[in-house]
Amino acid sequence: MMxxxxxxxxxxxxxxxxEDELELASPAGSPAPPPRKMHSLDFEHIGSLAAVAESLAxxxxxxxxxxxxxxxxFQAKINVxxxxxxxxxxxxxxxxxxxxxxxxxxxxxxxxxxERLGYATEQLACYTGPTVGGLLNxxxxxxxxxxxxxxxxxxxxxxxxxxxxxxSILSNMLxxxxxxxxxxxLVHSNRDQVFNKASAVVxxxxxxxxxxxxxxxxxxxxxxxxxxxxxxEVTLSRFSSCIMLVAYASYLFFQLKSHRxxxxxxxxxxEATEEEEDENExxxxxxxxxxxxxxxxxxxxxxxxxxxxxxxSESLNLPVAFISVILLPIxxxxxxxxxxxxxxMKNKLDITLGVAIGSSTxxxxxxxxxxxxxxxxxxxxxxxxxxxxxxxTLFITVLxxxxxxxxxxxxxFKGLMLILCYLIVAxxxxxxxxxxxxxxxxxxFVRCMRANWIKIDGLVEMQELNHLD
Amino acid sequence: METPQIEMGGFKVNSPQVPNGGLRPTVSSSWNSRGTVxxxxxxxxxxxxxxxxxxxxxxxxxxxxLHFTTRRHGLVxxxxxxxxxxxxERLGYATEQLAIYTGPTVGGLLNxxxxxxxxxxxxxxxxxxxxxxxxxxxxxxSILSNMLxxxxxxxxxxxIVHRNKDQVFSKATAVVxxxxxxxxxxxxxxxxxxxxxxxxxxxxxxEVALSRFSSCIMLVAYASYLYFQISGRSNIYSPIGNEEAPNEDTVEEDEEAExxxxxAVTWLAxxxxxxxxxxxxxxxxxxxxSDSLNLPVAFISVILLPIxxxxxxxxxxxxxxMKDKLDITLGVAIGSSTxxxxxxxxxxxxxxxxxxxxxxxxxxxxxxxTLFITVLxxxxxxxxxxxxxLKGLMLILCYLIVAxxxxxxxxxxxxxxxxxx
Numbered sequence: 001m002m003x004x005x006x007x008x009x010x011x012x013x014x015x016x017x018x019e020d021e022l023e024l025a026s027p028a029g030s031p032a033p034p035p036r037k038m039h040s041l042d043f044e045h046i047g048s049l050a051a052v053a054e055s056l057a058x059x060x061x062x063x064x065x066x067x068x069x070x071x072x073x074f075q076a077k078i079n080v081x082x083x084x085x086x087x088x089x090x091x092x093x094x095x096x097x098x099x100x101x102x103x104x105x106x107x108x109x110x111x112x113x114x115e116r117l118g119y120a121t122e123q124l125a126c127y128t129g130p131t132v133g134g135l136l137n138x139x140x141x142x143x144x145x146x147x148x149x150x151x152x153x154x155x156x157x158x159x160x161x162x163x164x165x166x167x168s169i170l171s172n173m174l175x176x177x178x179x180x181x182x183x184x185x186l187v188h189s190n191r192d193q194v195f196n197k198a199s200a201v202v203x204x205x206x207x208x209x210x211x212x213x214x215x216x217x218x219x220x221x222x223x224x225x226x227x228x229x230x231x232x233e234v235t236l237s238r239f240s241s242c243i244m245l246v247a248y249a250s251y252l253f254f255q256l257k258s259h260r261x262x263x264x265x266x267x268x269x270x271e272a273t274e275e276e277e278d279e280n281e282x283x284x285x286x287x288x289x290x291x292x293x294x295x296x297x298x299x300x301x302x303x304x305x306x307x308x309x310x311x312x313s314e315s316l317n318l319p320v321a322f323i324s325v326i327l328l329p330i331x332x333x334x335x336x337x338x339x340x341x342x343x344x345m346k347n348k349l350d351i352t353l354g355v356a357i358g359s360s361t362x363x364x365x366x367x368x369x370x371x372x373x374x375x376x377x378x379x380x381x382x383x384x385x386x387x388x389x390x391x392x393t394l395f396i397t398v399l400x401x402x403x404x405x406x407x408x409x410x411x412x413f414k415g416l417m418l419i420l421c422y423l424i425v426a427x428x429x430x431x432x433x434x435x436x437x438x439x440x441x442x443x444x445f446v447r448c449m450r451a452n453w454i455k456i457d458g459l460v461e462m463q464e465l466n467h468l469d
Numbered sequence: 470m471e472t473p474q475i476e477m478g479g480f481k482v483n484s485p486q487v488p489n490g491g492l493r494p495t496v497s498s499s500w501n502s503r504g505t506v507x508x509x510x511x512x513x514x515x516x517x518x519x520x521x522x523x524x525x526x527x528x529x530x531x532x533x534x535l536h537f538t539t540r541r542h543g544l545v546x547x548x549x550x551x552x553x554x555x556x557x558e559r560l561g562y563a564t565e566q567l568a569i570y571t572g573p574t575v576g577g578l579l580n581x582x583x584x585x586x587x588x589x590x591x592x593x594x595x596x597x598x599x600x601x602x603x604x605x606x607x608x609x610x611s612i613l614s615n616m617l618x619x620x621x622x623x624x625x626x627x628x629i630v631h632r633n634k635d636q637v638f639s640k641a642t643a644v645v646x647x648x649x650x651x652x653x654x655x656x657x658x659x660x661x662x663x664x665x666x667x668x669x670x671x672x673x674x675x676e677v678a679l680s681r682f683s684s685c686i687m688l689v690a691y692a693s694y695l696y697f698q699i700s701g702r703s704n705i706y707s708p709i710g711n712e713e714a715p716n717e718d719t720v721e722e723d724e725e726a727e728x729x730x731x732x733a734v735t736w737l738a739x740x741x742x743x744x745x746x747x748x749x750x751x752x753x754x755x756x757x758x759s760d761s762l763n764l765p766v767a768f769i770s771v772i773l774l775p776i777x778x779x780x781x782x783x784x785x786x787x788x789x790x791m792k793d794k795l796d797i798t799l800g801v802a803i804g805s806s807t808x809x810x811x812x813x814x815x816x817x818x819x820x821x822x823x824x825x826x827x828x829x830x831x832x833x834x835x836x837x838x839t840l841f842i843t844v845l846x847x848x849x850x851x852x853x854x855x856x857x858x859l860k861g862l863m864l865i866l867c868y869l870i871v872a873x874x875x876x877x878x879x880x881x882x883x884x885x886x887x888x889x890x
Contacts, residue, residue, distance in 0.1 A: 201853055208846050209863055216874040219838045225881045227765060232877035239873045243866045254859040395842075402849065 068286045076119070078112045078335070085109030085301050092304050099311025103323075106305040107331050110298060114144040115335030117294045124287040134256050140291075141359060142168070142367055144332040147299050149371050151306045153380055159434055160309060160324045162386045165368050166394060167325035168332060169360045170425055173207075173401045176337045177356040178418030184344030184352070185412025195349035197408035203357045204402035206251060210364035211395050213240045217385040237383035238376055241369030248365040318430075325390075325429045333359075349410060357405070389432060393425060512732045516559060522781070523559070528552035529747050536750050542757025546769075549751040550777045553744060557587040558781035560740045567733035578695065584805060585611070585813055586741065587778040591748045592817050596826055602880060603755060603770050605832050608814050609840060610771035611778060612806045613871055616650075616847045619783045620802040621864030627790030627798070628858025638795035640854035646803045647848035649694060653810035654844050656683045660831040680829035681822055684815030691811040768875045771836075779805075795856060803851070835878060839871060 073079055088105035091098060121140045125133030145168050152160045184193055217233040217240070226232035282290070313320045318327075336355050343351040368384070375382030386394070400421060404414050517523055529552025536545045564583045568576030588611050595603045627636055660676040660683070669675035728736070751774075759766045764773075782801050789797040814830070821828030832840070846867060850860050 197853075202859070205846075205850055205860070205863060208849055209867055212842050212846055212867055213870055215838065215842055216870060219835055220874060220878060223833070223835045223881060225833075225835050225878050227877045227879045236873055236877050240870050243869055243873075247863055247866050250859060250862050254857075399845075406852070 064286075068282055068290070071281050072116060072119070072290055076112065076115065078115050078338075081108050081112045083109075085113070085297070088301065088304055092308070098315070099308045100315035102304060103308040103312035103316075106301050106308065107327065110144065110301050110305065110331050111334045113294055113298050113301070114332055115338075117143055117291065117298065118335050120282075120287050120290040120294060123282055124284065124291065127284040127287070135252065138252055138362060139366070142332065142363055143295065144298060145329070145363060146367055146370070147295070148302045148306065148328065148332070149367065150374060151299070151302045153371060153375050153378065153382060155306060156380060157306065157309070158375070158380065158382050160306070160320070161371055161382065163321055163324035163390065163434075164328045165363055165371070166386060166390050167429075168329040169363050169394065170325070170397055170422070171329040171333050172336070172356050172360040172363070173397055174418050174422035174425065176333060176340050176359075177352075177401070178415045178420075178422060179337065180340040180344035180349075180352045180356065181410045181415025182412050182419060183341045183415070184347065184349065185410065185415050187345045188347055189412065192409040192411045193344070193347060193349050194409050195353050197406070199350070200353055200357060200405040200408065202251070203353075203361045204398070204405060206247070206361045206365055207357075207398045208402065209247060210244065210361075210368070211391075211398050213244050214364075214368075214384050214386055214391055214394065216240065217383055218388055218391040221385045222388050233385045234381050234383045237372055237385065240384055241372040244365050244369040245373070248362075248369075251361075251365070319433055321432050321434050322426075322429045326426045353405075357401075387435065393428070397421070397425065508729075508732070512728050512736070515727050516562070516736055520555070520559065520562070522555045525551050525555045529556070529743070532747070532750055536754070540757075541761065542754045543761035545750060546754040546758035546762075549747050549754065550773070553587065553747050553751065553777050554780045556740055556744050556747070557778055560586055560737070560744065561781055563728075563733050563736040563740060566728055567730065567737065570730040570733065578699070582812070583737075585778065585809055587744055587748075588775070588809060589813055589816070590741070590745050591752065591774070591778070592813065593820060594745070594748045594752045596817060596821050596824065596828060598752060599826060600752065600755070601821070601826065601828050603752070603766070604817055604828060606767055606770035606836065607774045608809055608817070609832060609836050611775040612809050612840065613771070613843055613868070614775040614779050615782070615802050615806040615809070616843060617864050617868035617871065619779060619786050619805075620798070620847070621861045621868060622783065623786040623790035623795075623798045623802065624856045624861025625858050625865060626787045626861070627793065627795065628856060628861050630791045631793055632858070635855040635857045636790075636793060636795050637855055638799055640852070642796070643799055643803065643851040643854065645694075646799075646807045647844070647851060649690070649807045649811055650803075650844045651848065652690060653687065653807075653814070654837075654841050656687050657810075657814075657830050657832055657837055657840065659683065660829055661834055661837040664831045665834050676831045677827050677829045680818055680831065683830055684818040687811050687815040688819070691808075691815075694807075694811070765876070765879055767878050767880050768872075771875045772872045790856075799851075803847075833881065839874070843867070843871065 073082070084105045086109075088102050088109050091105060092102045095101075118141070121136055121143075125136050128136065145165060149161045149165060152158075152164070181193075217237050220226045220236065221233050309320065309323060312318075313323055316323075336359060340352045340355045343349070343355070372382050372384060401418070404418065517526070528548045532545050532548030532552055535541065535548060539545075560583070564579055564586075568579050571579065588608060592604045592608060595601075595607070624636075660680050663669045663679065664676050755766065755769060758764075759769055762769075782805060786798045786801045789795070789801070818828050818830060847864070850864065
């Protein structure tokens with residue numbers, strides 16, 4: 001970070017810096033809206049340093065905190081949904097039976113927090129330089145999914161973890177990308193939009209490798225050909241997870257260090273982006289504090305969310321698979337969804353791809369193996385055996401998306417096809433019951449029968465009464 | 470062992486007289502007996518003693534001795550594996566040398582058939598013993614090892630050496646090979662899925678009949694592929710532009726026929742016999758090795774056995790990648806996979822048909838699924854015609870995942886456990 005620059009930077013000089021730095025913007029491949037310019041305009045930094053110096057006095061610290069709260073909380077329109085969080089907690093304690101409402105409210109309450117978390121990560125990335133910024137985005141980009149998963153894992157709800165992560169991948173690849181392509185294609189309807197093929201191809205390759213890593217435990221289990229029943233898949237999953245983490249680390253290294261120049265966005269995006277993204281709205285330490293606060297707040301709400309899943313499934317009359325795969329990821333992805341669509345409409349498809357496909361890659365090659373390793377440490381037997389239906393879904397989805405992306409162009413038709421594919425996937429999960437949940441089915445069946453027997457008993461009693469007359 | 474320049478049709482007109490000026494006169498003078506012995510000794514010196522890999526040769530006889538003296542099958546297995554490795558490499562060398570004499574067409578054919586002679590010999594021995602699963606798994610393992618491990622190591626090494634740019638290779642060849650591999654996967658998938666969905670017309674007989682028919686079709690496909698490559702159409706498969714000039718240098722390097730034509734033929738015969746001999750001990754020791762080394766037979770057949778047959782190709786692929794001659798690397802690695810999947814496997818089915826063994830293309834669901842996903846991953850990696858170290862690393866890591874899965878995989882047939890979907 002160059003601190004010694006004169007404040008009076010001409011437009012030309014800023015422009016020249018910008019081109020050099022924008023190469024760094026996309027390689028971070030961030031799922032959240034991309035890292036802003038890493039070498040921020042220096043007079044602003046100096047300005048905020050001065051502000052920090054001022055704020056060390058107690059009165060101004062309060063002012064600073066209030067400014068920060070104003071900037072972070074009140075400027076984003078999505079934060080209108082913030083009150084739903086505390087509402088969900090209140091509902092949880094007041095009425096134990098209305099789990100459906102608790103679930104929905106906590107879902108709605110987490111959405112703005114996830115978006116603010118992405119914003120705070122972005123702001124922090126402005127200060128930390130390209131490499132660390134890229135790393136930050138690469139790890140915290142899906143912090144919400146990670147937090148929800150770790151909570152579910154702690155409760156032993158392994159299928160929920162697997163299904164919610166799978167659903168997040170599917171949602172990113174099909175729904176977010178599809179909406180973005182569709183919206184961008186409609187706005188720029190006279191021509192095809194283009195994006196950088198190289199990055200899309202590398203991401204597709206990684207996604208295929210993730211599918212490979214997920215397929216082996218599932219096929220092993222399904223063909224009943226494991227050496228030690230029950231234990232082999234877990235061992236294989238743990239080994240594969242370590243390998244996938246190594247692959248992800250080398251991918252990050254590859255992107256951030258050696259092949260930066262491959263990933264520069266398509267030409268006309270370079271001038272436009274730099275002027276918009278200069279604003280660092282909060283200081284570095286505030287960004288860290290907000291990251292911390294938002295993470296804790298999300299963790300609290302996640303706890304209630306995860307606890308309410310089972311009850312919500314019963315009261316909303318939806319399969320748990322549908323809730324985990326389709327509804328849950330909408331939360332974590334809402335902010336990315338909005339930003340991807342916005343960037344596609346501004347004809348910045350590389351950023352959109354970075355958001356959508358980068359997020360899918362991150363979840364499949366980092367979050368999922370990471371959860372397996374965390375489960376290993378917790379003593380939970382989380383494995384990569386996502387059961388055949390889910391694995392097959394992921395496989396065909398990755399193939400479809402890889403095929404769509406391989407030529408480097410997009411139009412509204414491709415977007416529409418991806419959205420329709422997502423609808424088919426959602427519909428399949430609507431009628432999909434987890435074979436592991438068969439015990440639950442039996443329980444429902446028995447309950448049902450008992451209810452009918454009581455009805456029948458009642459009828460018999462009535463008839464007897466009638467006969468008595 | 471293939472010199473893919475021959476396969477690609479862009480190869481030289483051969484005349485062995487170029488650098489080795491004295492070759493012709495020597496051949497004619499060897500017709501007297503003393504000259505023959507001299508010639509033989511010189512030949513032995515060239516073939517046996519100039520290659521460093523031949524240090525491993527004593528392991529061959531050692532394993533035979535062990536087989537008869539001890540019951541330690543694990544050691545017999547390992548020693549015969551080590552013993553076959555240099556022989557496989559020399560076999561490839563002899564094939565190459567012979568190809569220099571025989572002209573481009575026959576040379577290409579030679580490479581195309583004998584390139585995987587070692588795997589073929591091991592497979593035929595196993596087939597004779599009725600170990601059909603071992604045949605299937607070792608051939609599958611050879612394909613996987615070529616596509617993932619050899620290619621991955623080559624891309625990785627080449628990418629590290631040429632770090633500042635992506636290496637390029639001819640997309641057309643890679644795409645044709647990927648297409649052939651996918652066709653092979655299709656040929657293997659139908660018997661497996663038929664068996665797995667219990668939807669065959671006559672249980673047990675249908676898959677074998679279908680396999681035999683598919684094998685003939687695959688052999689026809691492979692023959693047409695050879696014809697297509699070796700005859701005139703192959704000029705579209707020439708290596709990437711800047712490699713054509715250095716090709717002249719390579720041409721001069723490879724043109725040195727170090728041994729005479731008949732010597733090459735003799736060595737081919739000798740080495741083939743020796744490889745066959747050792748293969749028998751290798752195959753017989755598999756079951757015992759599985760018990761004593763405490764590894765599943767599937768792991769030994771799929772992962773360990775192919776390392777033998779592929780060791781030499783492995784080294785040469787890496788070397789060519791580091792010299793930035795990726796087309797040759799691809800020819801070695803992917804060409805070998807194509808050859809095994811479209812030639813050796815169907816050939817073994819036909820040989821089994823003739824022997825009366827019921828070898829079929831039903832590789833069981835796990836192995837077929839593995840092959841399918843691997844072919845997809847590799848085809849995808851190759852489709853844009855560039856290579857870098859990340860791609861190589863990903864291929865190697867995929868191979869580790871595959872190897873780990875076979876480590877915990879028990880063949881359902883061998884446990885005599887009939888499972889229903």
